[in-house]
Amino acid sequence: MNRRTFLKKSIGSLLALVGLSGGTYYYAREIEPTMLDINQQILSSSKIPKSFNNFKIVQFSDTHIGYHYSLEQFAELVTTINAQNPDIIVFTGDLVDKPHMYNWNNELIKTLRKLKANHxxxxxxxxHDHGGYGTDIVKDVMDKAEFHLLKNSYTSIPINNEKIALAGIDDVMLGRPDLEKTLTNADPNVFTMLLAHEPDFADTTVHFPVDIQLSGHSHGGQVRFPFIGHLYTPMYAEKYVQGKHTLQNEKLTLYVNRGLGTTRLPYRFLCKPEIHTFTLKS
Structure with a gap:
């Protein structure tokens, strides 16, 4: 850690201790984690076919159910997502916080199944899905909830003999991501979106025929301060923390979702939870 980073983290930690010791503590623990941003984005490209004009994709990420994020909160989220009238729904990882300690039951499956998307x-x-021996459990839950796993795989979404493509890789930290294998049969002329839990993987993605990468993992830092920004983000979310990023003269656009739940510490400060709603424009 260099001197500048050390000073930033030390000052930030001090501010966190002081600021969160009063009324701000209550706000960061009880209020802001329940405040949802619906981040509306337009994706325009000459590669998007006319049949996909106004096609809508909703992304949610990092629910971490079981750690200060309840099934009741998730049920409210499902209602909010369905109200966006999505054509596709994508989830970019970390369903529950600790799979080996979570009380798995059919209620979670029933709630996930209520999410509706035409395509x-x-x-x-x-x-966190791989951690705590959760790999097979989480997949079984998502299968029963009618979600399709993209694990180093690629699929086409067709409308009227036109198509876009959706790809996904295994988790970078605990899985075995293989983007080359994922895109073996990819057509560079087809508008392609990649789901990758860790945002910093974009530095690899930019060398492949991908137009948009959707990620989570960072939680936006969870706790942010004016002039300082975030205090901490996990590995592979240190370079791209939140929002929109363009790489190599807009060859690739990355969107980093701040997620919905919390982990490690049950606080959010100046970093509200969010979902993304992407509308395609040909």
């Missing part, structure tokens, strides 16, 4: 529901593994 399918897709997901990729996050590090």
């Amino acid at each position: 399918g529901k897709y997901w990729v593994y996050g590090n």
Whole structure:
């Protein structure tokens, strides 16, 4: 850690201790984690066919159910997502916080199944999904909830003899991601979106025929301060923390979702949870 980073983290930690010791503590623990941003984005490209004009994709990520994020909260989220009238729903990982400690039951499956999208529901593994011996359990739940796993795989979404493509890789931290294998049969002329839990993987993605990468993992830092920004983000979310990023003269556009739940510490400060709603424009 260099001197500048050390000072930033030290000052930020001090501010966190002081600021969260009063009324801000209550806000960061009880209020902001329940405040949802619906982040509306337009995706325009000459590669998007006319049949997909106004096609809508909703992304949600990092629910971490079981750690200060309840099934009741998730049920409310499902209502909000369905109200966006999505054509596709994508989940970019970390369903529950600790799979080996979570009380798995059919209620979660029933709630996930209530999510509706005309052209399918897709997901990729996050590090918490693989962690705690959760790999097979989470897949079984998502299968029963009618979500399609994209694990180093690629699929086409057709409308009127035209198509776009959706790809996904295994988790970078605890899985075995293989983007080359994923895109073996990809057509560079087809508008292609990649689901990758860790946002910093974009530095690899940019060398492949992918137009958009959707990620989560960072939680936006969870706790942010003016002039300082986030205090901490996990590995592979250190370079791209939140929002929109363009790489190599707009060859690739990355969107980093701040997620919905919390992990490690049950706080959010100046970093509200969010979902993304992407509308395609040909």
